[in-house]
Amino acid sequence: MYLLRLALASLGNRRFTALLTVFAIALSVCLLLAVERVRSEARASFANTISGTDLIVGARSGSVNLLLYSVFRIGNATNNIRWDSFEHFAAHPQVKWAIPISLGDSHRGYRVMGTSPAYFEHLHYGRGQSLQLASGRAFADAPFEVVLGAEVAQALDYQLGAELVLAHGVASISLVKHDDKPFKVVGILARTGTPVDRTLHISLAGMQALHIDWQNGMPARGAARVSASQVRSMDLQPQAITAMLLGLNSKIATFSLQREINQFRGEPLLAILPGVALQELWSLMGTAEQALFVVSLFVVLTGLIGMLTAILTSLNERRREMAILRSVGARPWHIASLLILEAFALALAGVLLGLLLLYLGIAAAQGQVQANYGLYLPLKPPTGYEWRLLGAILAAALLMGCVPAWRAYRQSLADGLSIRL
Amino acid sequence: MSSALISLSNLGFAWPGQAELLDIPSFTLQRGESLFLKGPSGSGKTTLLGLLGGVQQPKRGSILLLDQELSALSAGARDRFRVDHTGYIFQQFNLLPFLSVRENVELPCHFSRLRAKRAIQRHGSVDNAAAALLAHLGLDQPGLLQRRADQLSIGQQQRVAAARALIGQPELVIADEPTSALDADAREAFLQLLFAECREAGSSLLFVSHDQSLARLFDRSLSLAELNRATRLTEI
Numbered sequence: 001m002y003l004l005r006l007a008l009a010s011l012g013n014r015r016f017t018a019l020l021t022v023f024a025i026a027l028s029v030c031l032l033l034a035v036e037r038v039r040s041e042a043r044a045s046f047a048n049t050i051s052g053t054d055l056i057v058g059a060r061s062g063s064v065n066l067l068l069y070s071v072f073r074i075g076n077a078t079n080n081i082r083w084d085s086f087e088h089f090a091a092h093p094q095v096k097w098a099i100p101i102s103l104g105d106s107h108r109g110y111r112v113m114g115t116s117p118a119y120f121e122h123l124h125y126g127r128g129q130s131l132q133l134a135s136g137r138a139f140a141d142a143p144f145e146v147v148l149g150a151e152v153a154q155a156l157d158y159q160l161g162a163e164l165v166l167a168h169g170v171a172s173i174s175l176v177k178h179d180d181k182p183f184k185v186v187g188i189l190a191r192t193g194t195p196v197d198r199t200l201h202i203s204l205a206g207m208q209a210l211h212i213d214w215q216n217g218m219p220a221r222g223a224a225r226v227s228a229s230q231v232r233s234m235d236l237q238p239q240a241i242t243a244m245l246l247g248l249n250s251k252i253a254t255f256s257l258q259r260e261i262n263q264f265r266g267e268p269l270l271a272i273l274p275g276v277a278l279q280e281l282w283s284l285m286g287t288a289e290q291a292l293f294v295v296s297l298f299v300v301l302t303g304l305i306g307m308l309t310a311i312l313t314s315l316n317e318r319r320r321e322m323a324i325l326r327s328v329g330a331r332p333w334h335i336a337s338l339l340i341l342e343a344f345a346l347a348l349a350g351v352l353l354g355l356l357l358l359y360l361g362i363a364a365a366q367g368q369v370q371a372n373y374g375l376y377l378p379l380k381p382p383t384g385y386e387w388r389l390l391g392a393i394l395a396a397a398l399l400m401g402c403v404p405a406w407r408a409y410r411q412s413l414a415d416g417l418s419i420r421l
Numbered sequence: 422m423s424s425a426l427i428s429l430s431n432l433g434f435a436w437p438g439q440a441e442l443l444d445i446p447s448f449t450l451q452r453g454e455s456l457f458l459k460g461p462s463g464s465g466k467t468t469l470l471g472l473l474g475g476v477q478q479p480k481r482g483s484i485l486l487l488d489q490e491l492s493a494l495s496a497g498a499r500d501r502f503r504v505d506h507t508g509y510i511f512q513q514f515n516l517l518p519f520l521s522v523r524e525n526v527e528l529p530c531h532f533s534r535l536r537a538k539r540a541i542q543r544h545g546s547v548d549n550a551a552a553a554l555l556a557h558l559g560l561d562q563p564g565l566l567q568r569r570a571d572q573l574s575i576g577q578q579q580r581v582a583a584a585r586a587l588i589g590q591p592e593l594v595i596a597d598e599p600t601s602a603l604d605a606d607a608r609e610a611f612l613q614l615l616f617a618e619c620r621e622a623g624s625s626l627l628f629v630s631h632d633q634s635l636a637r638l639f640d641r642s643l644s645l646a647e648l649n650r651a652t653r654l655t656e657i
Contacts (some may be wrong), residue, residue: 002531006520013519324517326476328585329504329532331497416476417509 003334007341010321014314018346021307025350028303029393030357032296033386037362039289040385041377046282049194050245050274052124054254057081057089057261058243060268064284067277070101070243073111073195077103080240085266089246094253097122099245102207102238105166105178110152112166112200114207114238120147122247125194136160136187143206143236144228146183149199150191158185166200166210178210181228193376205236212236246271300393304400307346311339311404319415322408327417335412336405343401344394351390355382425449425485426592426625427473432482433651434468442468444651445482448643452592455616455626457636460645466629469645470595473627474507475499487592504533508586508624512598515582518571522560525570526551526584529591536589543590554584557621558614575602576611583615590622597629612638 011018050071058066059079068074090098099122102114120131120138139145148158158164162185168176183202191197212234213226226234248254254273261271322335330338362377370376382390427450434443442465450456460466471477472484475491476499484491487506491499508529516525530537530547540550552566558580565573570581579599586594596615600608612635619626628639636642 006517009517009519320514321517324511324515325528326500327474327509327511328528329500331500331532334532416471417474417511 003337004341004345006325007338007345010318010338011342011345017310017314021310021346022349022353024306025300025303025347025393025397026353026357028296028300029351029354029390030361032300032389032393033354033358033382034361035292035296036386036389037358037377038375039293040383041375042289043282045193045375047278048126049278050123050125051128052122052247053245053274054248054251055246055258055261055271056243056274056277057246057269057271060270063270063272063277064281066243066270066272067274067281069103070245071195071274073103073113073199077242080242081244081269082240082267083238085264085269086241086244088264088266089244089261092257094248094250094257095246096249097247099123100204100238100241101243101245102204102241104242105168105207105210107152107164107166107200108156110149110156110198110200112146112202112207114202114204114241116204119201123196123245125192125196129192131192131196132190134188134190136185138187139201139203139206140186141203141205143203143209143232144181144183145186145203145206147187147189147201148185149189149197149201151197152200153185153188158188160185160188166202168210180225181210181231193370204238204241208236208238209234301396303350304347304393304397307343307350307397308400308403311343311346311401312407315339315404315408315411318408319411322412323415323417326412326415332409332412336409339405339408340398340401343397343404347394347397351393355390424451426452426454426487427627428485430483432472432484433480434465434472434477435480436468441480441651443472443479443649445469445648446650448648450593450625450627453620453623453625455619455640456628457639457642458627458629458645459631459633459636459642460629461631464645465649465651466645467597470597470629473595474503474509476503501533504529505535506592508588508591508594510579510582510586510594510596510599513575513602514578515585515599516570516578518569520570521567522555522570522573522581523548523551523566525581526555526588528585530589533589536591538589540589547588550588551584554587554618555581557618558584560584576607579603579611580614583611583618587618587622587624591624593627594619594624595627595629598631599628600630600632600635608632608635609638 056066056070058070059077059081061078065075065078069077086098086100089095097118099119100116103111105112117138124130133147134150136147139147146164152158163182164185165177165179165182168178183206189196209231212231246257248257258271258273261269325335359379362379366377366379427448429445429448431447432443432445433441435441458466468477472479473486475494478492486502489502491502494502517528527547530540537547540547544550544553555561555566560577560580570578573581579602582599586596600611603611615626616638628635
């Protein structure tokens with residue numbers, strides 16, 4: 001105990017270097033924990049993006065591609081699927097529910113998705129949570145109604161009843177707007193932490209209405225133009241959709257239905273299991289995430305080496321201190337313990353300060369991160385894994401403390417009680 | 422128990438790979454005696470003090486401290502024996518600058534149970550012992566005990582070092598040029614205080630210096646060159 005007092009007093013005497021060392025360790029610890037947190041939360045929220053859906057069906061392409069555009073609203077479908085294919089499988093005896101998805105338009109950088117009311121009823125995320133409306137209602141049969149994801153409403157500051165114009169295509173600045181057919185906000189969804197937050201939902205009829213007068217990817221001109229009021233009386237049954245989500249009566253049927261869809265004779269289709277595709281996609285991103293983690297481990301190591309350097313350089317100027325301690329009865333192992341204690345105290349202070357920085361950082365950035373990346377970082381106590389990481393850092397510091405301890409031990413044996421200066 | 426506190430016989434020492442530095446046929450220091458040992462730098466006095474402190478081991482011969490053969494003890498036991506029975510005062514910068522005056526004085530009591538016990542027996546507590554010693558040495562200004570050691574003048578620091586050497590009444594006080602950083606007047610005053618405290622504690626004083634002018638104040642005066650046959654040989 002007295003040795004600890006001596007070690008702290010001696011550190012206090014070198015407080016500037018000590019503080020810098022502590023700060024370096026704290027920053028590295030903070031970085032490591034932040035990376036670890038973002039990593040685990042990203043993985044969790046990733047795996048929670050969709051649940052309860054047994055099969056995702058789209059035009060034949062790659063499974064990751066299909067997952068990206070149907071669930072994450074990233075990239076585009078290479079081809080559509082016909083409406084009668086959707087009807088065929090929606091009516092399949094094994095299928096409990098089917099959600100059609102139609103993509104392709106956007107609004108100020110956010111994707112617009114055409115779907116059916118079944119979407120609000122059957123789409124689940126996280127641990128089986130269903131979508132909740134924060135305000136308003138789901139869209140009805142009227143074509144020009146839109147339900148906003150939480151983030152869209154917040155970022156663009158839309159209230160119920162607001163009118164907005166959708167843009168053709170998915171570029172954030174679109175030159176071709178559907179400005180002849182404005183949509184009215186009828187509902188805003190509660191936050192889910194999934195891509196749903198960044199989506200504008202309209203009915204398939206609305207999607208069809210937008211494009212009913214389009215020819216060859218361009219809006220019609222002059223007399224061929226169909227106005228919003230005209231369109232209401234027209235048949236808005238879509239000819240094609242982009243993808244569909246299927247829920248089955250029994251999980252056991254998943255593989256046989258998947259095979260049936262993949263061998264469908266009507267048109268080339270691809271059915272994927274969301275869980276498997278998510279795994280596949282995560283393993284792609286996993287490499288980057290692991291690299292980030294390894295880099296932050298090295299940053300911690302750098303911090304600890306900085307500490308080692310600081311202690312080792314101090315040894316020479318502290319020979320007198322050691323000799324005095326020897327003359328008042330400190331044995332060489334006391335001197336060695338002093339240095340190990342010193343290393344441990346520095347690392348402990350660094351770890352504690354690092355934790356403080358982490359929580360301050362999370363508290364400060366929580367809202368921003370959620371708004372910009374859809375990632376919720378909770379202010380929760382360190383997990384078992386994080387405690388183990390911190391423990392490992394302290395253990396590494398102890399181990400490193402043995403280096404100056406050993407040198408000081410040798411030095412104090414050689415110097416004895418007096419040093420000639 | 423013999424009356425000799427230190428007794429060296431046929432002592433030889435050489436640093437590895439070097440010629441013999443010390444060759445002392447016989448030397449004794451009596452209990453309660455104050456001895457002036459004159460030694461110019463390089464004469465092996467630091468080495469002799471290292472041997473007496475048990476930090477170095479002799480090549481041959483015996484060192485008896487309080488009738489205990491030092492080389493018969495393990496390194497750890499020698500360290501313990503040293504702090505139990507010896508107080509040290511060095512030339513300068515004797516104190517740990519980051520501790521208070523009081524903590525500096527009490528240092529030996531943290532490493533030697535015997536000296537802590539003796540301090541408590543005599544003064545009731547280690548804190549009292551430190552305050553009493555400092556007061557005897559003329560350091561009783563209010564607030565001084567709590568000050569950092571490096572805020573004191575050199576003369577005050579040496580008196581704090583003396584108090585530290587004397588706390589818990591070790592049988593032997595070894596002073597290695599403690600006055601060389603002081604001016605002439607302060608030297609004698611410091612020595613008088615040191616003598617008085619050594620008498621009070623019953624400690625022998627082994628005072629090593631090259632300053633011959635101080636020799637007259639001691640019970641006995643010796644030159645290391647007279648003791649040490651090795652140096653005589655190299656001088657010829």
